[in-house]
Amino acid sequence: MGLSSASTTASATPEGLQLCIFDLRRGQNEGQELDKILFFFPADLPFSAQFSVIGLSEGLITFTRIFSPEAACEAIEAERHSHVFYEAEPDIWMVMVVEKSKEFEAIWRSDALRKVLKEVHYLFVMFHGSIRALLDKDPGGGLTRSHLYYFIMDYLGAFQKRSPFDGCCWDFLVGKKLLLPSFRDCLKERGTVQMLTVGREAAIEVQSLVRVLESCAGNIPCHSLILFQDLLVSTTLSPDDTVNLFAYAVLRLTPRALSSGVSSWSYLRKGATSHVSSSSILARPGGVPEQFQGSDVNSPAGDNNYRVIRPLQQDKWSKGKDGFLVTDIWGAEASNLISATPTVLLHQTEERMYLCAHQHKSLTLIFLIPVSSVLIGDQGVSAVKQQVLENVSLKLLRVEEKLSKGWVGENAYHVSGYRYLLVDGDRNVSRASPPGKVTTLTKDSLLALSKLREEVDLEKSKAQSNNAGQEKELEVSIRAKNNAWVIARVTRGKELYMVLEKANETLLYASDAVEKFSNRYCNGAFSLN
Amino acid sequence: MSSESRASSSGDEASEPNPNPIPKPPEDQLAALALSETDSHANGVVHGSAGENNHNHQEIESDEEEVEANSAAPGLAEVEESREGLPRGSVGGVVWARTNSELEVDGPSSPSSSGYAGERGSSSASSGGSGIDEISEVRNEEVVDGFSDLQASWVPGKRHVDEDDASLSWRKRKKHFFILSNSGKPIYSRHGDEHKLAGFSATLQAIISFVENGGDHVKLVRAGKHQVVFLVKGPIYLVCISCTEEPYESLRMQLELIYGQMLLILTKSVNRCFEKNPKFDMTPLLGGTDIVFSSLIHSFSWNPATFLHAYTCLPLAYATRQAAGAILQDVADSGVLFAILMCKHKVISLVGAQKASLHPDDMLLLSNFVMASESFRTSESFSPICLPRYNPMAFLYAYVHYLDADTYLMLLTTSSDAFYHLKDCRIRIEMVLLKSSVLSEIQRSMIDGGMRVEELPLDPLPRSASFSPHLGQHTLSTDSPDRFREPYIGVGGPAGLWHFIYRSIFLDQYVSSEFSPPISSPRQQKRLYRAYQKLYASMHDRGIGPHKTQFRRDENYVLLCWVTQDFELYAAFDPLADKALAIKTCNRVCQWVKDVENEIFLLGASPFSW
Structure with missing residues (x-):
């Protein structure tokens, strides 16, 4: 039992990433399981390994609903992998499996990974409409698969031309490696806009x-x-x-x-x-992987049959x-x-x-x-x-x-002495220290903040599920082992995260620093008085 | 589908793929999935109708133990039930316990004939007829013990035996604990009847082995407020399903303790039974120990020792504790491995033979085992126990005797025929303790309680002055000029200090202040306990910790934590407390603890310092 899955999941993913989308309403009969899968990366992973991922996901979705019918499986933490779940549309699930590597860099915050899934889905819907609507129009699923395939592959491969030190946080593919948001990106917030301050x-x-x-x-x-x-x-x-x-x-x-x-x-x-x-990543002859072609006689896939619009395709926009x-x-x-x-x-x-x-x-x-x-x-x-x-x-x-x-x-938004991220959840706006400045922080400080953000993520989601009306109020200041102050403040839908590496050792000093920042740059949103 | 057929199908999965899948309940899907692995996915997962469970239901708030106590009738019945499972049959209060070899030899073939069911733990002279009295006794206990409220209203023993995974009420329980074997056989379940949970148990097993077959090990599954935490210990699987918002690290540690409690009863040599027969049924071996596990699980919601990995002492005058220690030392020199004198969960004194060290977790598990098993209270007992941190493979023998309602003596030895020797030791100890009025001092300390935040001195006490006769002296507090003058009376100590825990790293001991208003109801106490637990986990992150300082303010508290090489301080304040004042107050607490350490800690007897 399971020998095949053991060998494949372990070795066949050099990038250490698997990403799949499946529809729980499809492929319910024996022999039709293939029909569930709407997207799988890497596409050349043997079916047995694909099924293994989707089978575990589906099994745990069902299992967790026994206890938590209103919120099924969100994440699996295993020793070597993290599985992040996102129910993009009712019964349509996106699951990302990332490998935790021994080298320190592969430390993920599951909320940050989930935001990647959210973003690609939102963008997909913006151009193609909901996956469910596509499937309704196309019961065979070929059209949907083609769309998802190109869209997500374009998305994943989108930013290979940017360096990881770039100002933007949408960097996944560097060389052959997909760069997912790790603890180093703990002073960024996907799914927000960055505003220019104007006079x-x-x-x-x-x-x-x-x-x-x-x-x-x-x-x-x-x-x-x-x-x-x-x-x-x-x-x-x-x-x-x-x-x-x-x-x-x-x-x-x-x-x-x-x-x-x-x-x-x-x-x-x-x-x-x-x-x-x-x-x-995209140089696959025939475009859509073979698994999606001819899987259903009525709707053969492939771009000859479908005109697939690829809004994320690169180098396709120019200025007239x-x-x-x-x-x-x-x-x-x-x-x-x-x-x-x-x-x-x-x-x-x-x-x-x-x-x-x-x-x-x-x-x-x-x-x-x-x-x-x-x-x-x-x-x-x-x-x-x-x-x-x-x-x-x-x-x-x-x-x-x-x-x-x-x-x-x-460096317009650099504040000397501070490394910060400011998020206004109500307006989906964020501002942060420039990435070039964030890289000056030690790995330990970033790890500590990433951990703290994970705690805050949990607190926020609890507060959300407990009482929708009341917003979370939280203030945490931690002096880490390396003497850096790592700070999180949540108040009235606004969040402030901060690392102070060269601060004095007293808590009062750190609090003062936050107070000053809040008064100067946040209209006192995080000030105590 | 009956539970039997579910169980059997899971048992056979390794060899026989299920050829004819029948519609399964959702919880069986994963098992089915695991089954279908080999036969090239022919046997797909049946879609579980998501709508099936979509009744808009709310969590049963009354699930927590303390609330359970209100429904007295079933509770009483259960206690009697589990008492019947406890060992009897011994005459004269002594059972010559089984040996290690007995366990190994005993065939998995017919576990029921091994006699463990009737032999578990220790002897008991009583025949279990007084269950009702005991409960009322527990309830009426109004001892000024920090956690008395919590403990008092808790009814020991297994509950909800009529439930299984099909019951909605079972699914809504806030915290489940399961022990199962790697073949999916249920061994223990906190709620519900293990036998009825065979199918569910098989599902848990399927999840674990499915991930293992992929070359990985599942640790945690998150779903909304729920966490499913897995711990694999050889052939034993432990699982916690909880929506209590405790951190993963805490839940995992609780599973470790449950596993430790199981080892304490059986030793690790139980693994050999599984080596011989993977389908070995372990439940009879643990027969009657439900109450031990449920009491341990209860302590996860009130006893800081479960996450601090430290023990706490009953406050006593230095000389009194010295006297107790001296007589224990006497005994230890005569071939006793450990001599431990405790009052409830607090240590009075503890002495170990040379080079023998006792881990705080072992002490927690041992005292829980003794306190939970009613039979120890009623007679002197000699029982095989294993200290998992000391030596998980071998049994020790514990002579246990209650000196009064709460105070008990435990003498541990490696020799299975030391009963009469230990009995003599006990008589000597008891005599000395009576003569030197240590026992009455203990009683008095129980009544007086420990440190109270209201009594935090303004200035450090003069070095010479002993903080006596008791830490929580009421008479001192009202008019002493040394005390803070609080502008608002009855809301904790100075600067809004509500509570603190101080852990001495060197001593492996902690001291926790008494609960004062506004932390007065069991619910508030439990909430504070959970906040500390979270703070501890956050400070002691395994990758990057420990952190040095943490300040945390939310709608309930201001929490301050301070970790140094020597100690850890956890303090809770009013959420509106002033930061600067809170820090000052913490410094004062540390000074106070140092000033009275002679009385609140067992000094010179750190179990690791031998």
Whole structure:
């Protein structure tokens, strides 16, 4: 029993990562188990090993529901692996299995891993709609599998052109190794946006830009998102949609994303070392792994049969002469059936929107127009774009100039002496010490903070399940073995995490430091008085 | 599907893949999955209808032990039941206990004939008719013992025997503990009848072995507020399923202690039974010891020794403890391995033969075994026990005798025929203790209690002054100028100090202050206990710990922890306490403890210092 699974799970995953998506409503009959699997990475893992992962997951989901029907299995901790569960949609589960390696780096915070699963699912839904809806349209599952395959593989392989020291936290693939968020990323928060702080004058300019932008579409209710570099300047979208679109923009649309590895913050790029093996992960002849092809006679998979849109595909966006960003991901030219203009689905209103992006220097302007309200499709969109060009160009220049003047570079949000992460959970906004500064911390300090964050994660989830109304209030200051102060503060939906390595030994000193920081940078949100 | 058929199918899994899967209850799916491993997935997992359990139910809050006490009737019945399982049949109060070889030889073939069921533990002269009296006795105990409230309302023994994994009430119990064998046979379950839980037990076994077959070892499964913690000890599997919000490390340690308690009763040589026969049924070996396990599990919610790995002493004048120690030492010199005098869970004195050291965990398990088994109270006993940290493979022999209702003497030896010698020793000890009025001092200390936060001195006591006659002297507290003047009366000590625990690392001992208002109800005490437990786990992280200092403020407390090479201090304050004042107060507590260490600790007798 189980010999095959023993040999395969142990050896066949050089990256130390397995990621699968399965649907508990499918493949319930004997011999049809294959039908459950919607996605598996690595795809070349033998089925027996794939089943082993999914079988254990499914078994534990069922088992835990005996005791905890309202929240089934979230994580398995084994000696050598962590399994992180996320029920993306009812009965559709994503499970990530990561290997804990002896070398210290492979220490994971399961909430951070879960946020990776959440993010890829949110992004998927933004472009393709829910997995369940896809499956309903396509009972064979081939279409869904193709979509998931390309999307997630593009997502995992997305950032091979960035170095791990980069300002952004979406770095998974470096060389052949997938870099998942480890304890070193404990001063980052996935699923949040990073804002640019703007002065009063600039804010007024931005406001008027947004207003003009909205007027371009006439009476059509449209939305906009403005970024400067990789930071959000303004949004008219709901918080959830802002997070999703912001994530996509930083991945694919901002000047840095477009520049294919040539960073504007050049000193961080010590040569684009990790250019190398980007192809390895996607260079699979035939695209979709064979398991998904012909598994069901009625719906053979493969890109010949399905037109799979790959919004995360690399190097597909570029800046046109008129400043609008163009891509052929959605087709080279409009056919009568499908528009070539990118579209996204809004989370809140479930409305499909055309996505238009315009860029001027560091400023990226994204606006969304409801598909339903533009009667003539692509032509209508072009008309709106034209309007935008005519109306906002000047304002755009002014805003860009203003923001550039005030911009002091990557270390804009560095606070000397502090290494911090500030999260506003209600608004999905975070701010943190620049990554270059975080790397100066010792491994022990980072480990201690990562551990503390894990504790806080648990406290938060308990507070959530105990009483939805009351928010968690928590203050923890730990002086670690290496004498660093590691601090967590949670109050009214806001969180502050901090490492003070060169602080005095007294608790009062550390508390003072937090108080000062809170007063100066958080409007006193974490101050005691 | 009956539990029998479920059990048998799991038992056969290694050799016979199940050819005809019948619709299974969800908890059997994993077992089925494990079964289907070899036959190339032909035997897929039956989908468990998720909606099946989706009744919008709430946790049974009344699950906790102290609440259970209110439903007196079933509790009483159970106590009587388990008492009947306890050993009887010995005449004159002495059973010449089994030897090691007996255990090894005893065939797994017919465990019921081995006689363990009737022989467990020790002798008892009583015949178990007084169960009801005992419970009321326990309830009426109003001893000023820090944890008396908690202990008093707890009813020992197995409960909910009518439940199994199909019962909704069983599923909602806050904390389950299971012991099972690696073939999936149930050995112990805290709630419910082991025999009815055979199918469930097989599921647990399937989870563990499924992961092991993949070359890994499962430690923890998280689901919402629930944690499932696994511990594998050779052929013995231990599992805890809990929604009590205790940290994983604490739950795992509790499983370790339960395993230790099992070894204390059986020694590790029980493994050989499994080597000979993987399907060996261990339950008869543990017959009648439910009460020992349930009392240990109860102590996981009130006894700091279970997570501190230290023991605590009954406060006594230095000279009194010296007197007790001297007579114990006398006895130890005459071939006794350990001589331990205890009052409830607190040590009065303890002496070991040369080079023999007693681990605090062993003391916890031993005292729990003695206190939980009613038979020890009623007669002098001579019982084989194993100290797992001392030597997990071999039995020692414990002579146990209660000197009064709470005070008991334990004399441990390696020799199985030392009963009469130890009896003589006991008589000598008892005489000395009576003459030197140590026993009455003990009684008085029980009434007076230990350190009270209200009595924290403002200034360090003069070195010369002994803190006497008792730490918790009420008469001193009201009008002494040495005491803090509290602006708000009756809410703990100075600066909002509510409670503290001080652990001396060198001595392996801790001292815990008495519970004062506002930590007065059992519920509040348990909550504080759990907060300390969490703080301990957080400070002692295995990868990066121990940390040096921790300050933690939430809606319930301000907690301060301070770990040095010599001691650890855990202190709880009002959640609105001022940080600077709290730190000052902690320093004062440490000074206070040092000032009175002669009386609250057993000095010069650290079990590790021999």
